[in-house]
Amino acid sequence: MTDIALPQHxxxxxxxxxxxxxxxxxxxxxxxxxxxxxxxxxxxxxxxAMVVRAELFQPGLxxxxxxxxNQMTTMHALVMIFGAVMPAFVGLANWMIPMxxxxxxxxxxxxxxxxxxxxxxxxxxxxxxLFMPGGAPSGGWTMYPPLVLQTGMAFPFLxxxxxxxxxxxxxxxINVITTVFNMRAPGMTYxxxxxxxxxxxxxxxxxIAAMPVLAGAVTMLLTDKFFGTSFFNAAGxxxxxxxxxxxxFFGHPEVYIMILPAFGIVSQIVPTFARKPLFGYISMIYAVxxxxxxxxxxxxxxxxxxxxxxxxxxxxxxxxxxxxxxxGVKVFNWVATMWRGSMTFETPMLWxxxxxxxxxxxxxxxxxxxxAPADFQYQDTYFVVAHFHYVLVTGAVFAIIGGVYFWLxxxxxxxxxxxxxxxxxxxxxxxxxxxxxxxxxxxxxxxxRRIPDYAVQYAEWNMLSSIGAFVFGASQLIFLYTVIRAxxxxxxxxxxxxxxGAHGLEWTLPSPxxxxxxxxxxxxx
Amino acid sequence: xxxxxxxHYYVPEPSHWPLLGSIGLFSLTxxxxxxxxxxxxxxxxAMGVGFLIxxGMLCGWFGAVIKESEGxxxxxxxxxxxRWGMAWFIFSEVMFFAAFFGALFYVRHFAVxxxxxxxxxxxxxxxxxxxxxAAWPLLQLPDASQFTVAKHAxxxxxxxxxxxxxxxxxxxxxTWAHWGIKAGRRxxxxxxxxxxxxxxxxxxxxxxxEYWDAYTVQNLRLTSGIYGSTFFMLTGFHGAHVLIxxxxxxxVLARSARGHxxxxxxxxxxxxxxxxxxxxxxxxxxxxxxxxx
Numbered sequence: 015m016t017d018i019a020l021p022q023h024x025x026x027x028x029x030x031x032x033x034x035x036x037x038x039x040x041x042x043x044x045x046x047x048x049x050x051x052x053x054x055x056x057x058x059x060x061x062x063a064m065v066v067r068a069e070l071f072q073p074g075l076x077x078x079x080x081x082x083x084n085q086m087t088t089m090h091a092l093v094m095i096f097g098a099v100m101p102a103f104v105g106l107a108n109w110m111i112p113m114x115x116x117x118x119x120x121x122x123x124x125x126x127x128x129x130x131x132x133x134x135x136x137x138x139x140x141x142x143x144l145f146m147p148g149g150a151p152s153g154g155w156t157m158y159p160p161l162v163l164q165t166g167m168a169f170p171f172l173x174x175x176x177x178x179x180x181x182x183x184x185x186x187x188i189n190v191i192t193t194v195f196n197m198r199a200p201g202m203t204y205x206x207x208x209x210x211x212x213x214x215x216x217x218x219x220x221x222i223a224a225m226p227v228l229a230g231a232v233t234m235l236l237t238d239k240f241f242g243t244s245f246f247n248a249a250g251x252x253x254x255x256x257x258x259x260x261x262x263f264f265g266h267p268e269v270y271i272m273i274l275p276a277f278g279i280v281s282q283i284v285p286t287f288a289r290k291p292l293f294g295y296i297s298m299i300y301a302v303x304x305x306x307x308x309x310x311x312x313x314x315x316x317x318x319x320x321x322x323x324x325x326x327x328x329x330x331x332x333x334x335x336x337x338x339x340x341x342g343v344k345v346f347n348w349v350a351t352m353w354r355g356s357m358t359f360e361t362p363m364l365w366x367x368x369x370x371x372x373x374x375x376x377x378x379x380x381x382x383x384x385x386a387p388a389d390f391q392y393q394d395t396y397f398v399v400a401h402f403h404y405v406l407v408t409g410a411v412f413a414i415i416g417g418v419y420f421w422l423x424x425x426x427x428x429x430x431x432x433x434x435x436x437x438x439x440x441x442x443x444x445x446x447x448x449x450x451x452x453x454x455x456x457x458x459x460x461x462x463r464r465i466p467d468y469a470v471q472y473a474e475w476n477m478l479s480s481i482g483a484f485v486f487g488a489s490q491l492i493f494l495y496t497v498i499r500a501x502x503x504x505x506x507x508x509x510x511x512x513x514x515g516a517h518g519l520e521w522t523l524p525s526p527x528x529x530x531x532x533x534x535x536x537x538x539x
Numbered sequence: 540x541x542x543x544x545x546x547h548y549y550v551p552e553p554s555h556w557p558l559l560g561s562i563g564l565f566s567l568t569x570x571x572x573x574x575x576x577x578x579x580x581x582x583x584x585a586m587g588v589g590f591l592i593x594x595g596m597l598c599g600w601f602g603a604v605i606k607e608s609e610g611x612x613x614x615x616x617x618x619x620x621x622r623w624g625m626a627w628f629i630f631s632e633v634m635f636f637a638a639f640f641g642a643l644f645y646v647r648h649f650a651v652x653x654x655x656x657x658x659x660x661x662x663x664x665x666x667x668x669x670x671x672x673a674a675w676p677l678l679q680l681p682d683a684s685q686f687t688v689a690k691h692a693x694x695x696x697x698x699x700x701x702x703x704x705x706x707x708x709x710x711x712x713x714t715w716a717h718w719g720i721k722a723g724r725r726x727x728x729x730x731x732x733x734x735x736x737x738x739x740x741x742x743x744x745x746x747x748x749e750y751w752d753a754y755t756v757q758n759l760r761l762t763s764g765i766y767g768s769t770f771f772m773l774t775g776f777h778g779a780h781v782l783i784x785x786x787x788x789x790x791v792l793a794r795s796a797r798g799h800x801x802x803x804x805x806x807x808x809x810x811x812x813x814x815x816x817x818x819x820x821x822x823x824x825x826x827x828x829x830x831x832x
Contacts, residue, residue: 029553037553119550121620124600128557135565139572170575174568181564184631192623196616197548222631230638237772240575242686242762245642245772248667249682251765253650260638323658533547 028529036131039123040529041108046425047130048105049418053494055097055137056411060487062090067449067483069466070476083466084152089144091155095272096179097137099406102414103275104129104186107214109425111190113520113527114208116199116536121192129186136178143168154464156261157232159246159254163239173236180225187221190214199519201538208518209292212299213278216306217271223310224267231260255320262313270309272406273373274302276413277344280366283420284348287363288355289515294347301340301347308337318389327386334384341377345370360513361435365416368443369409376404379454394464397457403450415442415493423508427526428500434492441489448482549612556600563593601790605807609799618806625810629817632780636821639776643769643828647675651765654681680764689759689767695830698749702742703826706781709738710819713788713812723802725795732792735815739785746778773825777818784818787811 029038038044065086069077078086108126112119120126143150148166151157157172165172194207194215235257237243244250246257277298285292292298314322314330322330348370357363379401383389392398423429452475457463461472468476499505508525519538523531566589574582607613655673656664664671668681676692693699716731753759753770761771791811794800800808 033553036558037555039551039553118548122624124551124554124557125624127554128560131558131561132564135561138565139569167576170572171569174572178564178568184628188624188627188631191627192620195623196619222627223634226631226635227638227641230635230642234638234642234772237761237768242760243768243772244686244762244764245646245768247685248650248654249685250680250768251651251654251677252646252768253653256642256645256650259645260641263638263641530550 037127039119039127041112041120041123041126042425042527042529044120044126044130045105045108045110048101048108048133051130051133052098052102052105053497055093055101056490057494058141059090059093059098060490062086062093063483064487066090067480070468071480072477073468073470073473075467078466080466081149081152084154084464085144085150087464088151088154089140092140092151093137094406095155095268096176097133099272099410099414100183101130101133103214103217103272104183104190106210106275106279106414106417106421107186107190110421110520111193111211111214112197113523113531114211114518115194115197115202116519116532116538117193117197118530118533120189121197122189125185126189129182129189132178132182132185136175136182139171139178140175143171146171156258156265157235158261159235159238159257162235163246169239170236173232176232177229180229183221183225187218187225190218191222199532199535199538202519205296206538208278209281209295209298210275210278213274213281213302216302217274220267220271220274220306220309224264224271227260228264228268231257231264234260255317258317258320259314262316263310265316266313267306267309269402269405270305272410274306276369276373276410277302279413279417279420280348280369283362283366283416284351284370286420286513286515286517287360287366288352288357290351290355291517292347293350293353294343297343298347301343304340305337308333308340312337312384315384315386315389318386319393331384331386335381337384338377338381345374345377360419361430361432361439362416362420364436364439365412365419368439369412369416372404372408372412372443372447376401376406376409379404392457394462395457396453396461396463399463400450400453400457403453407450408446412442418493418497420513422497422500423512424520424523424525424527426500426503427508427524428503428505429508430496430500431505434496438489438492438496441492442486445482445485445489449479449486450482452476452479452482546614548614549607549617551607554600554603556596556603559592560596560600563589563591563596565589567593605794605799608807618804621806621810625813629813632817633821636773636776636824639769639773640824640828643773646765646769651675651677675766677764677766686764687758687760687762687767689757689763691757691759692766693749693753693757693759693770693830695826698745699826699830702745702749703822705738705742705745706819706822709735709742710816712738713815717808717812720795720800720805720808721802725798728800728808729792729795732788732795736785736788736792739781739788739815743778743781743785746774746781770829773829777821777825780818780821784811784815787814 035043035047038047063086065078066083069075069083108120111117146167148168151162151165151168151172153162153165162169194211198207234243234245238245238247238252244252246252246254248254281292281298312330312334314326315334318327318330359367379397383392383398383401419430419435456472456475456479459472461468510524511521512525513521519532519536520527522536566585568589570582570585570587570589572582574586576582652658652673653660654664654668654671657673671681672679678689678692680686680688712731712734716728716735719725719727719729719731750771759767759770761767788811791808794807
């Protein structure tokens with residue numbers, strides 16, 4: 015394919031200076047802002063994790079007091095979920111969806127700007143709590159009452175930060191759905207949409223359905239704390255367990271919000287480097303939709319040990335295990351896509367392959383946790399920590415990094431350094447397994463999560479895990495370097511096509527694409 | 540200009556309104572948080588400033604959109620984007636209410652009966668509050684010492700039933716107004732909108748009266764245990780949405796009086812009326828689950 019000559023009659027000049035970024039209505043600028051915000055949160059949230067792993071390097075209390083340790087675990091989760099992973103996906107959506115469907119921009123460009131510019135303010139509210147009397151929130155990111163109601167000055171800041179993040183996510187999701195429903199180029203039918211677009215539409219639906227429920231849950235916390243309501247106070251007829259139900263009604267779809275776009279990214283990368291079309295395209299869409307539907311009826315598997323009626327335990331166990339079916343379809347299709355493909359192993363493909371293997375490990379440990387009787391042993395142990403880090407770090411984050419390597423040449427017009435990319439991959443993959451795999455053993459042996467000190471029997475695996483953490487953290491500096499290098503115009507020039515096996519409208523544009531692309535709708539082959 | 544004739548999708552110029560909105564919300568929420576943590580002066584100030592900035596942003600942003608719309612910048616495709624945007628926004632609001640309806644369902648069907656010793660929760664009942672009797676509306680609390688004890692539950696008959704009638708009628712008047720705009724009869728449209736806004740205002744003032752009655756006569760408050768909590772949370776958020784809907788309709792009314800909208804191009808009217816019907820439906824759910832059952 016060759017680059018298409020684009021009409022150059024722009025309505026307004028290419029803006030410059032700081033106001034370009036503050037006032038922008040351009041999907042590429044907003045995508046860049048999201049991605050830069052996400053990477054800065056990745057490093058802030060990562061530094062909190064380094065504190066946690068440093069403290070757990072050896073038994074006993076070394077560096078921080080238990081209260082600060084709890085602040086670190088809580089803030090690590092909040093920053094990584096709402097600050098790093100979710101904005102990264104929205105950034106990728108902003109950059110790629112309009113170019114993939116042949117649209118001139120997102121459907122509601124000013125709203126798009128607002129979705130982004132709420133985030134720095136929300137995280138200012140959240141991170142400022144670190145410097146407040148009583149410190150940051152320390153009751154866990156799940157904010158269970160009554161514990162969370164003991165939070166000091168930080169409490170209302172936490173609640174309002176969550177509200178602002180929710181508004182941002184819902185508006186971003188509305189924009190994505192509207193864009194895909196209304197802005198597709200003529201001929202870009204629903205069965206021609208790239209899978210990344212499909213997974214994002216379904217994710218957007220999950221966001222719009224789940225985030226307002228979180229807003230409701232934290233609003234009830236706020237009124238319980240300050241206005242004397244008794245939603246979560248049994249003395250007034252409420253129930254603290256009710257918070258867990260409302261929270262996880264949001265929380266489980268949230269888990270899929272963080273993985274479905276990752277499925278989409280992998281479904282773009284694997285066919286490109288296997289040089290074969292995606293196997294089972296339609297079944298992939300049905301699988302994602304099924305996972306999304308199931309995500310709303312499995313929430314109480316996070317609360318098997320709170321004392322639910324037996325019927326509840328059984329229902330949530332069976333519905334949870336059912337998710338393995340569509341997930342299995344996806345993994346099978348990725349493997350079948352590679353079967354007899356003409357494969358090469360550039361950096362994005364390495365991340366995608368590793369995603370498939372390591373995410374499956376996280377999926378299998380999830381299956382173990384989904385069995386109610388077995389979960390009674392695993393609940394709140396390091397096994398749970400190992401499980402969700404396999405799906406979130408080697409799942410979501412690996413897919414995001416793979417996606418960045420995959421699309422970076424398109425965005426910047428420069429190839430990243432392949433040697434450094436591969437070094438980053440191998441260091442990360444080895445260290446991340448050293449970091450999280452031993453946590454399975456720790457959890458099965460009974461080590462509880464969210465504690466700053468532990469019995470001596472857990473010392474060896476904790477030390478190895480911490481070493482893995484430090485190496486993994488440091489490896490990400492290579493990533494930062496390669497990205498900055500490409501952004502600042504160093505490296506080999508990239509063609510419009512970039513990858514030999516790449517297909518789709520986005521690859522018909524030059525690299526970097528013009529500031530306004532597809533102002534005239536392209537012809538869809 | 541005929542909007543359908545514009546081929547290009549309108550991509551707006553860079554805009555300072557969203558950033559201003561973020562600053563406003565930041566100051567509003569940060570100020571509220573300071574106020575709640577006993578920093579009264581600074582908190583109230585930041586809240587007030589944030590609120591003003593936010594309101595200013597809404598006026599400016601919507602003003603810009605109205606100007607662009609009246610200037611014929613939006614083609615049919617832009618109109619469809621607005622429709623999807625509004626529809627999904629209303630869906631997000633539905634889910635926000637779902638959290639509170641879910642809480643009401645959970646306490647009525649699980650939490651309160653369990654505290655009364657139903658099912659396998661007998662030991663909870665015996666250990667915590669053995670003399671507690673589960674009932675709904677819950678006036679006799681498990682531990683009344685922490686709460687304001689209400690004298691009576693709210694009646695469905697009387698004022699709430701009347702309010703139901705008012706809100707249903709306002710749904711009819713807004714549809715009648717829509718017939719007016721589609722037939723190009725501006726006076727018909729304006730009368731319909733006036734009636735709708737007036738009914739909305741009547742609803743709100745009656746609800747204010749009901750709240751006053753609850754607080755002073757019935758002694759039912761937010762602090763009266765789970766019945767008061769769910770009652771005020773659901774009706775309060777609903778009331779706030781009626782207010783927002785009434786403001787939207789008032790803006791549409793003012794625009795109609797200025798000669799905005801045509802029989803084929805009037806999405807702002809439709810958006811406000813969709814919102815109004817949504818508020819109406821929430822009230823029906825509320826009337827049944829909060830007052831009747």
